[in-house]
Amino acid sequence: MATVCWPYFDPEYENLNNRINPPRVSVDNTSCHDCTLIKFDSVNKPGILLEVVQILTDLDLIITKAYISSDGGWFMDVFHVTDQQGKKITDSKYIDFIEKALGPKGQSMERTQSWPDKRVGVHTVGDYTAIELIGTDRPGLLSEISAVLASLHFNVVVAEVWTHNRRIACVLYVNEDATNRAVEDPKRLSLMEEQLNNILRGCEDDEKVARTSFSMGFTHIDRRLHQMLFADRDYECAGVTSDIDNPPSFKPKITIDHCKEKGYSVVTVRCKDRAKLMFDIVCTLTDMQYVVFHATISSDGPYASQEYFVRHMDGCTLDTEGEKERVIKCIEAAIQRRVSEGVSLELCTKDRVGLLSEVTRILRENGLTVRRAGISTIGEQALNVFYVRDASGNPVDMKIIETLRKEIGQTMMVNVKKVPNNAKAPETRGWANTRFFFGNLLERFLT
Numbered sequence: 001m002a003t004v005c006w007p008y009f010d011p012e013y014e015n016l017n018n019r020i021n022p023p024r025v026s027v028d029n030t031s032c033h034d035c036t037l038i039k040f041d042s043v044n045k046p047g048i049l050l051e052v053v054q055i056l057t058d059l060d061l062i063i064t065k066a067y068i069s070s071d072g073g074w075f076m077d078v079f080h081v082t083d084q085q086g087k088k089i090t091d092s093k094y095i096d097f098i099e100k101a102l103g104p105k106g107q108s109m110e111r112t113q114s115w116p117d118k119r120v121g122v123h124t125v126g127d128y129t130a131i132e133l134i135g136t137d138r139p140g141l142l143s144e145i146s147a148v149l150a151s152l153h154f155n156v157v158v159a160e161v162w163t164h165n166r167r168i169a170c171v172l173y174v175n176e177d178a179t180n181r182a183v184e185d186p187k188r189l190s191l192m193e194e195q196l197n198n199i200l201r202g203c204e205d206d207e208k209v210a211r212t213s214f215s216m217g218f219t220h221i222d223r224r225l226h227q228m229l230f231a232d233r234d235y236e237c238a239g240v241t242s243d244i245d246n247p248p249s250f251k252p253k254i255t256i257d258h259c260k261e262k263g264y265s266v267v268t269v270r271c272k273d274r275a276k277l278m279f280d281i282v283c284t285l286t287d288m289q290y291v292v293f294h295a296t297i298s299s300d301g302p303y304a305s306q307e308y309f310v311r312h313m314d315g316c317t318l319d320t321e322g323e324k325e326r327v328i329k330c331i332e333a334a335i336q337r338r339v340s341e342g343v344s345l346e347l348c349t350k351d352r353v354g355l356l357s358e359v360t361r362i363l364r365e366n367g368l369t370v371r372r373a374g375i376s377t378i379g380e381q382a383l384n385v386f387y388v389r390d391a392s393g394n395p396v397d398m399k400i401i402e403t404l405r406k407e408i409g410q411t412m413m414v415n416v417k418k419v420p421n422n423a424k425a426p427e428t429r430g431w432a433n434t435r436f437f438f439g440n441l442l443e444r445f446l447t
Contacts, residue, residue, distance in 0.1 A: 022104040027095045029088055035064055035080045036089040040102055044075040046313075049295075050279075050286045052077065054220055055101050057279045060084055066278065068295035128157055128173040129183040131192075134228050135200035137168035139369040139391045143360035145170065148195045150354035152188065153177040159356070159375040162225050164337040165237035169228040171221050172375075177353045222276070223283050226334060230287060235326075235333035252335050256324045258317060264293060264309040265318040267327065271335060273304035281306060284334040288327065289313045340372045340387035343396045344419050345404075349412030351382035359384060359408070366404050367391050387419065 023042035031037050040052055049068060056063060056079060065080035083089055089098070133145065142161060149156060149172075158173040176183055183189055219227065252271035259266050269281060278297055285292060285308065294309040311317055318324050347359060356375060363370060363386065372387040390396055405414050 023102060025099045025102045027089065027098060029090065032080060034088070035082050038079045038081055038098065038102075040075075040077050040079070042075045044070050044073050046291070047286055048075050049077070049292050050223075050282050052102065053279050053282050054223070056081065057276050058220075059098060059101065061089070061098075062086070062275065063278050063297065064299045066295065066297035068292060068297075071293045127181050128175050129154075129189075131170070131172045131174060131196070132224065132228065133168075133170040133172075133196060133200060134232055135168055137163045137166050140360075140364040141168060141199070142170075142370050142373065143357065143364045144199045145196060146357040146360050148192070148199060149174060150357040152192055152195075153353060154183065154192070155180075155351070155353045156356045156375060157377045158221075159373065160221050160225060161370065161373040162229065162337050163371050164229060164333065165234045167229060167232055167234045167237070169225050169232070171224055171228075222279070223287075226280065226283050226337070227287055229333070229337060230284070230330065234337075235329040252332055254328045254331055256318055256327060258319075259309060262309070263317065264311060267308040267310055267331070269304075269306045269308075269331060269335075271304060272302055273299050274339070276338060277304055277335065278306065280334045280338060281308070281331055284330050285310060285327075288330060290327075338372070340419055342371070342387060342389055342419055343398075343401060344417045345384075345386045345388060345401075346415040346417065347382075347384045347386075347408070347412050348415075349382055350380055351377050355382055356384070359386075362404065362408060363388060366400055366407075368396060368400070368404075369393070 021043050023040065026039045028037040028039065038056070042048060049070065053063075060083070061079075061081040062084065063079055063081055066077065068077045070076070081089065089095060135141075146156065153176070154174040155177050156172055156174050159170065161168065161170045163169075174183065175181055183192070252269055254270075255268045257266045257268070258264075267285070271277075282292065290310045290312055292308050292310050296307045298305050318327060345363075349355070360370065367390055368388040369391050370386050371389055374385045376383050388396055390400075401416055405416065408414060
């Protein structure tokens with residue numbers, strides 16, 4: 001009897017181009033007097049622009065200008081960047097780290113993953129269990145969520161919380177208090193899932209339901225939050241929002257035109273500049289299955305202008321008014337999800353189980369609601385940042401903040417900041433700069 005012999009297929013074949021033509025990275029401090037130029041050339045592949053922008057933003061670099069070209073088989077771009085203080089990148093170790101992160105080894109450590117077939121839920125990353133929650137926001141909800149985790153003796157090591165259009169999305173990394181390892185007991189995971197679902201569903205009064213289920217795979221934490229809210233269709237809730245939810249000062253002007261000569265749709269965004277703006281827009285276009293062939297990014301004082309030449313992955317442009325309107329709504333939502341005008345509270349203290357529950361309980365008892373939050377742990381220190389408003393969503397009375405400072409200031413370091421209308425620098429600075437930890441390549445260091 002004849003046997004069929006299949007041809008051998010090298011599993012590394014898809015990386016052949018990268019091995020023959022590895023990414024080239026150069027850091028230039030001589031061409032421009034007020035910023036550092038990072039030049040990146042690579043074989044073109046789906047999602048490459050998002051990967052590069054993601055790494056730069058994770059390194060807390062401020063992108064002031066950028067020129068992108070990826071028409072054909074080669075991807076070439078130039079980024080004008082500064083550090084958080086608006087200065088050039090001059091530290092040799094930092095420059096070396098940038099080159100390694102963007103180079104062949106850094107690129108191979110992280111694969112851009114698409115949204116389809118991914119569900120909101122729970123999965124394990126190294127010594128942590130990742131919990132993903134989405135539901136209708138209400139005052140005190142984060143306090144209730146953290147109280148459930150504390151009662152089950154789960155320690156919150158890293159977390160990011162966004163609210164937008166009366167919806168809340170959370171990604172939390174937790175471990176067992178007794179072992180400092182991921183939660184592996186299926187009964188405890190099931191109990192946690194049940195209790196969290198009960199809390200989230202307690203405020204549901206429409207067709208949108210809360211979700212907590214199991215999932216697999218790794219995705220950048222900020223991108224994951226965008227994906228969760230995008231799948232939740234938060235961009236369709238324009239009718240229930242107010243100026244409190246979406247400050248007029250951050251209302252972007254977005255237009256979509258057609259470039260007949262080259263066969264592109266041209267997406268133009270003009271709005272107030274802020275940290276991670278380019279990442280949020282590129283992330284949204286990528287997850288909506290649009291490919292960026294060319295782009296020009298610039299900042300003029302407090303304002304940013306970004307222009308993207310795109311086509312859908314199937315090669316089509318945005319031809320119908322319905323398609324254009326949907327893309328405009330999605331980009332607008334992506335920009336506004338991270339906007340937090342008002343007051344931020346930065347807290348630093350020794351980490352312990354129940355700390356997040358205690359802090360959020362105190363915030364709730366003082367009539368404050370959390371609009372956005374970032375929690376991280378470095379060594380034995382917990383670094384938490386909360387962007388707060390009052391229970392009605394209005395700016396916080398500073399007398400309440402002073403009362404709060406006196407109440408918790410004896411057990412932890414407290415830093416109160418008014419978030420400026422133009423928050424171009426990263427959200428946190430100084431001793432409470434937690435963004436570099438939980439935003440930057442978390443899975444890269446855990447795997």
